[in-house]
Amino acid sequence: MKKAVIIDDDLGVIEALQAALELWDFEGVGVRENKKILSTLREVQPQLIFLDLLLSGTDGQEVSRLIRSEKEFTRIPIILMSAHPRGKDISTKIDVNGFLPKPFSLDVLQHLIRTVSSH
Amino acid sequence: MTSGKQKNIEESLRWAANSFLLESLFEQSPLGLFVVDEKFRFVKVSKYFAHNINDQSVEAHLGKTIRQVVGPQQWPKLKPFFQRALVGEYIHDVHVTMNRRKDSHRERHYLVTLYPLPKIEQGKLIGGLIQEITRQYEAEEEVLTYQNRLEMAQNAGGIGVFDWDFETNEVWSSPEEVALFELNERDPSGREVHWLDRIHPQDKDRILSLIEESSEKHQNFDTEFRIILPDSQLRWIRGRGRFFYNEEGEAVQLLGVNYDITKRKKEELFLKFKSEASRLLIPSTDYQKTLQQMCELAVKFVADWCSVDILEGETFQQLALAHKDPEMVEYAKKIRSKMPATLQTSRGLAQVVKTQKPLFISEVTSDLLDQENLSPEQRRIAKKLKLNSVIIYPLCVQQKAVGAITFVLAESEGHYSEDDLEWIRQLSLRVSLFVENTQLYDEIRKERQRLFRLFENVPCVVFESHFQSPNQPSRITFMNVYVQELLGYPLETWMNKEEFAQSIIHPEDVKRFETERQKVIRERTPGLVRFRWRKKDGKYIWVESRFLPILDKHDEVVGFRGVVTDISERMKLEQRKDEFIATASHELKTPLTSLKVFTQVLKTHKSIQASSKVSQYLNRMESEVDRLTELVYELLDLSKIQRGQLALNKEKLSLNELLAEVIQTIQPTIQHQIIFKSSKESYVHADRLRLSQVFSNLISNAAKYSPDASEIIIQLRQEDKKVTVSIQDFGIGIAPEYQTQIFQRFYRVFDEKDQTFPGLGMGLFISKTIINQHNGQIWVKSKPQNGSTFFVSLPRRKGV
Incomplete structure (x- = not known):
């Protein structure tokens, strides 16, 4: 089973994504606290990362920089998620592989996973 | 003429010639004086009499009869008086109405006095005095009573003559003199009164020293003084005199005339x-x-x-x-x-x-x-x-x-x-008018002051500006002092510098301000615009200006009058509200995200797909989530529009492509078939995302309001300078009265059964705002029950 780490401060979003990912044989592991991000990533060794742009307390941009700073995670696809209308613009400026506007439909999600995974 | 008579005349004339008095009167006085003989022939006439009364020269009179001079029609009016005078009667101030030769249609009024000349025993010469009183008569006729006229007539003629012999100290007074000074009344001691006794105490010393001085210097005198009559009435007298001297050079005689000038003096x-x-x-x-x-x-x-x-x-x-x-x-x-x-x-x-x-x-x-x-x-x-x-x-x-x-x-x-009483009446009218005017003036002044005080304390800028023409610079013609407090510039700067108000508008707001100004000039409707004004310290504050055009009598706009309010506090509050809306909508999107995902995941379950009812319900749930999402986006847009922060990322794009994309996205979500008709490729300069939003909104509205129709037609027409997109549905339509209202905020169309169609009515308002910001237009043509066609036109970008 493939693994994905979902970084979001909202449990509802984490659980919904977990349910959706199951459809395509992904096991989703949620992280809600910043300090646990790297340890979780090391533990899970995911094939895909979902990252919310505006985590409470920390900016998603910083988190992405933090992840990319670790050698072992430089190549893992990151999908940036946001409810921010200009979130897509931001996603093009930082080191992430795709953007998922909140709320989203499963079609879009599936298409996005395929795109970033094949990359 | 017999030699005896001739002698008489000569004697009389000699007297007359000797008489300084007569001579000077005849030459200078503004009186009609004349002497006629017993045949009523003019022997002597004064210049005034000849020129001003009879319009002829002095020479033209001499030797001629009165009849010859005044004409046969007028003579009968005078004849009886002259006949009476001839037999020695003294004719005093008779009123004669005659027609003068010159402008004979006009009736003229004269006062005539005739007297047998003194020192001529037989009285064969008649002296006369005639005064024209036409003007007074006509004027007085209107206003004066008969009583007044009589009085005036009585005063007019009386010239008193006196002859004062210093050696005997006897005074001879003519009847007029006696009447003038009321000399016939004796003083309490029974002594005969001298005219000097009547002189007003305040004038007496002056007159006495004048007489003394004049006699010493061998001068004539001519002066004015007041007299007080026994009934303590005051009169103004003009007195002229001449001294006669003996061989030693001492003054022995004073000849003089006095006449009443009270009326003139008073006047x-x-x-x-x-x-x-x-x-x-x-x-x-x-x-x-x-x-x-x-x-x-x-x-x-x-x-x-x-x-x-x-x-x-x-x-x-x-x-x-x-x-x-x-x-x-x-x-x-x-x-x-x-x-x-x-x-x-x-x-x-x-x-x-x-x-x-x-x-x-x-x-x-x-x-x-x-x-x-x-x-x-x-x-x-x-x-x-x-x-x-x-x-x-x-x-x-x-x-x-x-x-x-x-x-x-x-x-x-x-x-x-x-x-x-008459002149006091005139004066009191004037004073009354003055009091009234002053009271009115005072009231106006107080009102003005009150208004200014009010304005001073009004916490907004009240202004009035004028310009020659809308293209010329304008000048502030009124502004209350609050502006100093608000922005820090002295009032004089505002009043003296043309266009000062405009010069401190934030560069980003100048265009909006100018657009509103032009709109007010064009449409003559009240204007309302928000902009930032630079304070003296360089900081900007938000203000709101409400103003009206000032029209001149030709209905031309010549200026503005209005009020500018400080809305920086309000703007801060609104900003906080907008921030709240932004946060709230963000917060709302998070649960919507999971709700949507869960719903969709649920739909994939085989057990659920087995039950058509559950699937149907889940579909409904999903579309409700979508609606909720849309509302959240609209709310966010609305708050941005209100803040003027609906930023556009414009780029050149193909409208055909954009419409195709929108149709592709929306088609799977609706029952209707979208038919897209276009001819040439049309380009516009626009924000891709925002424009898509507009067309999505219009297409989903079309679907929403035509539940029973099967298609929606979209057409793209290219003109020279613009591109117009029409979105036509075959639904319930919109009644004419609502066709402009639907573009306002929170407006919704109800169908005939009063069934509310979904949506808060923000979509069209947002669409209109977006299109307007693209310098385009949006409008609708519709008939109830015949569907609606929405049009969007945008400036066209030429080329590929």
Whole structure:
């Protein structure tokens, strides 16, 4: 089973994504606290990362920089998620592989996973 | 002519020639003087008589009969008087109406005096005096009573002549002289009175020294003085005299003439007074001062006392009081403060104000004082003030007596006459008008001040500006001082610098401001615009200006009048509200995200797909989540629009492509078939995302409001300068009255069964805003039950 780490401060979003990912044989592991991000990533060794742009307390941009700073995670696809209308613009400026506007439909999600995974 | 008669004439003429008096009168006086013989032939005429009365030269008269000169029609009117004079009768001031040769249609009035010449025993020469009184007659006719006319006539002719022999100290006085000075009345001691005795005490010394000085210097004299008659009436006299000397050079004889100039003098004084008073009596800020100056003028010319009292409640306020002697003024004021004049206590003033009729006391006699039942103190005061003759005239404002003006003759011992009432009436009219004008002026001034005070304390900028034409720079013509407090620039900067208000508008807001200004000029409707103004310290504040056009009489806009309010606090609040909305909508999107995902995941479950009902419900749930999402986006947009922060990322794009994308996205979500018709590729300069939003909104509306229709037609038409997209549905349509309202915020169309269609009605407002920001237009054509067609036109970008 493939693994994905979902970084979001909202449990509802984490659980919904977990349910959706199951459809395509992904096991989703949620992280809600910043300090646990790297340890979780090391533990899970995911094939895909979902990252919310505006985590409470920390900016998603910083988190992405933090992840990319670790050698072992430089190549893992990151999908940036946001409810921010200009979130897509931001996603093009930082080191992430795709953007998922909140709320989203499963079609879009599936298409996005395929795109970033094949990359 | 017999030699005897000739001799008589010669004798008479010699007398006449010798007589300085006659000669000078004939040459200089503005009187019609003449001498005729017993055949009524002119022997001598004065220049004035020849030229001004008969319009002929002196020479043309001499030797001719009166009949020849005045004509056969006029002569009969004069003949009886001359015949009477011929037999020795003295004809005094008879009124003769004649038609002059020149402009004979006009009736002319003359006073004629005829007398047998003195020192001619047989009386075969007649001296005459004729005065034209046409103008006076005509003028007086209208205003004066018969009584007044008679009086005037009596005064007009009387020239007194006297011959004073210094050696015998005898004075010969002509009948006119006697009448003029009332010399027939003896003084209390029974002594015959000399005309010198009648001279006013204040003038007597001057006249005596004038006579003395003139006789010493061998000069004639010509002067004016006042006399007081036994009934203490005052008259103005003009006196001229010539001295005759003996061989030693001593003056032995004084020949003189006196005539009454009272009327002229009074008129002169009054005219002087009236003209100077008129100059004074213009609305002024210090009206009490003006009235005081007027009273002082009166004292200079026509009265000993003059005062103006204005009624305030029940009490008369003495606003002005004048007398030559300041001590007397003080005394009178002291009395007034001790005994205030009220409607109850005052007699004269109260009576005048109550009746609105003047009070005229020609002579204040002790009998009168007795009648008035005065207290001993009041009598003492009356005596001290020497009140002699009084006129109190009401001052009326709008038919209501508001006070009175008082003229008193005291020390000068004269009396006012009925004639004086007339000029006082004229004057009091003027003073009334002045009081009224000043009161009005004062009221206006106070109103203005009140308004200005109000404006001063209004916490917004009130302004008025004017310009020559809308393209010319404008200038502030009024602004309240609050602007200094608000922005820090002195008021003068605003008033003096053209376009100053515009020059401190934030560069980003200039266009919006100018657009609104042009709209107001064009449409003459009230304007409303928000912009940032730079304060003196360089910081900007948000203000809101509401203004109206000022129209001139040709209906042209010549300026603006309005109010500018500081809305920085409001803007801060709105910003906080917008931030709240932004946060709230973000917060809302998070649960919506999971809700949507869960719903979709649920739908994939086989057990659920098995039940069509559950699937159907889940579909409904999902579309409700979508609707909720859409609403959240709209709310966010709305708050941005209100903040003016709906930023656009414009790029050149193909409208055909954009529409195809939108249709592709939306088609799977609706039942209708979208038919897209377009010809050429059309380009616009626009924000891709926002424009997609507009078309999505219009297409989903089309679907929403045509539930029973099967298609939606989208057409793209390219014109020279613009591209127009139409979205046509075949639904319920929109009634004409709602067709503009639907573009307003929170407006929704109801169908006939009053079933509410979904949506808060923000979509069209947002779409309109977006399109307007692209310099485009959005409108609708629709008929109820016949569907609607929405049009969007945008400026076209040429080329590929």
